[in-house]
Amino acid sequence: MSDQDSLNAVELATELTIAWLSNQNNRVTAEDVPTFLRTMHATVTELGSGAAAGAATEDSAPVQEFTPAVSVRKSLASKDHILSMIDGKPYRTLRRHLSTHGMTPEDYRRRYNLKADYPMVAESYSEQRRAMAKKIGLGAKGRAARSQTAPAAPAARGRGKSA
Secondary structure (H helix, E strand, C coil): CCHHHHHHHHHHHHHHHHHHHHCCCCCCCCCHHHHHHHHHHHHHHHHHHCHHHHHHHHHCCCCCCCCCCCCHHHHCCCCCCEECCCCCCEECECHHHHHHCCCCHHHHHHHCCCCCCCCCECHHHHHHHHHHHHHCCCCHHHHHHHHCCCCCCCCCCCCCCCC
16 A cells, blocks of 8 residues: 555544544543544555455355245234234234334335335224224315315405505
8 A cells, every 4th residue: 555545544534533423422432532543544444455345255144045934925814913024923013023123114025025015004903093094184185175176266465455
């Protein structure tokens, strides 16, 4: 590595360290800063030399295959719950369960080769929520606006003249 590349690595490591330390969520003691800077410099230098790229391709683990705990058909067999393919347990909604495993619904669908329309909420729970929304009038404003044939004349604006 040339002197110019070494200088660029030091500058980049310094900028990255400053950016990381300026984040209010990171709490670091003054003694840990030099260690972090050295680690950052070593990583930047390694990435710049291409050694990390070669090591990553050699040591990279094969793509992990995930076997579902239940079949797709069995996971959707009940209207009251959806069986998770991760642990086979029933849930009314999968979103929170997936977040505990660090996944999004898209990750879950991709992991188990599910279609884009695979539900994340049990059918009966969805119907309950739909009925409750209709009961309190959600969405009625949009239907009322479409049902009107001619819009009402706007009210006269202005201060008006009093005689």
